[in-house]
Amino acid sequence: MIDHHHGTLDRIVDTERRSLRPIGATAYEVAARTGDQLTALARLPGVLLYRGVRLAGHAPPIPYALSAGTRLVLVDTVAWPPGSYATTPGGAVLCDTTYIGQSAHLLLGAVRRLRRLQPRGHRVTAVVVVHPSIAGTLTLPGATGTELTWTHAACAVPTIAHRLRRHRASPGPSRAQTALTVATAPLS
Numbered sequence: 118m119i120d121h122h123h124g125t126l127d128r129i130v131d132t133e134r135r136s137l138r139p140i141g142a143t144a145y146e147v148a149a150r151t152g153d154q155l156t157a158l159a160r161l162p163g164v165l166l167y168r169g170v171r172l173a174g175h176a177p178p179i180p181y182a183l184s185a186g187t188r189l190v191l192v193d194t195v196a197w198p199p200g201s202y203a204t205t206p207g208g209a210v211l212c213d214t215t216y217i218g219q220s221a222h223l224l225l226g227a228v229r230r231l232r233r234l235q236p237r238g239h240r241v242t243a244v245v246v247v248h249p250s251i252a253g254t255l256t257l258p259g260a261t262g263t264e265l266t267w268t269h270a271a272c273a274v275p276t277i278a279h280r281l282r283r284h285r286a287s288p289g290p291s292r293a294q295t296a297l298t299v300a301t302a303p304l305s
Contacts, residue, residue, distance in 0.1 A: 124168035126152065128178045135177045136223040137210070139196035141250030148180035151194040151246045154273050155181060164281060172227045179227065185281040189231065191243040192277065193224050199253025204261065221245065221258075221265055228264045242266065242280050246273045 129148045131138070139147040152168065159166035164185045171178040181192035200212040208222035224243050231241040242263065248270040249255050257267040268276040 123165065124170065126168050126180065128169040128171065129180050130177075132177055134175075136220045137193050137195050137245060138219055139194075139248070139250070140198055142196040142248070144180075147194050147196045147248055150248060151180065151192065151270065151273060154246075154270070155183065155192070155277070157274060158183060158278060158281070161185075172230065173223075176223050176227075179224065183277060183281060187239045188281045189235075189239070189241045190277055190280045191224065191227055191231075191241070192246060193243065194246040194248070195219075196248040196250040197255060198250045199255050201256040202247075202258050202267075204258040208261070210258070221261065225261060225264055240280075244268055244273070244277055244280065246270050 126145060126148050129145045131144050135144060138144065155166055158164055164183060167182040167184070168180065169178045170180075170182045170191070179191050180194050183190045183192065197212070203211045203214075204221055205211065208220045208225050210217050210219040210221065224245070228241050228243045232239075235241060243265045245265065245267045246269075247255065247257055247267060255269065257269065260266045266276060266280075
């Protein structure tokens with residue numbers, strides 16, 4: 118059987134350097150919850166799941182990336198309390214119109230860097246999976262163009278599966294898949 122999983126979540130730790138941080142749970146706990154959901158997608162033919170993806174030397178790793186043919190989806194994950202969340206054009210996260218000290222800027226930057234590396238016809242996007250930290254209404258930010266989508270944890274699998282669909286079969290690993298395999302390798 119071919120292993121469709123690469124990397125580990127061991128590098129997902131709580132730090133102020135994380136631009137998106139869970140509230141009411143640890144970064145590892147929330148990433149592990151999301152990972153339980155993503156396992157079903159990783160079983161699909163042609164889908165590869167990468168854990169603990171470090172795309173920039175100074176930035177904390179992104180919990181997940183999934184690839185299928187010409188599609189690549191970066192997945193970050195948080196837990197937030199009830200509120201009405203929005204983002205500014207620069208990626209700053211607001212809750213009920215107040216800045217909460219978090220931003221999607223690094224994730225958007227990772228999408229843009231990977232897009233520049235890919236051949237024409239490849240698509241790189243990101244999804245932030247939001248788990249509720251306590252009961253209540255959680256209104257998520259709108260999509261940031263074609264780059265970033267926010268989704269409730271209950272809708273994570275269909276949202277991510279939609280972004281992996283309609284891909285062309287690829288005879289070998291894309292540049293992103295090769296880079297992700299390196300990015301998830303254990304640090305020596």
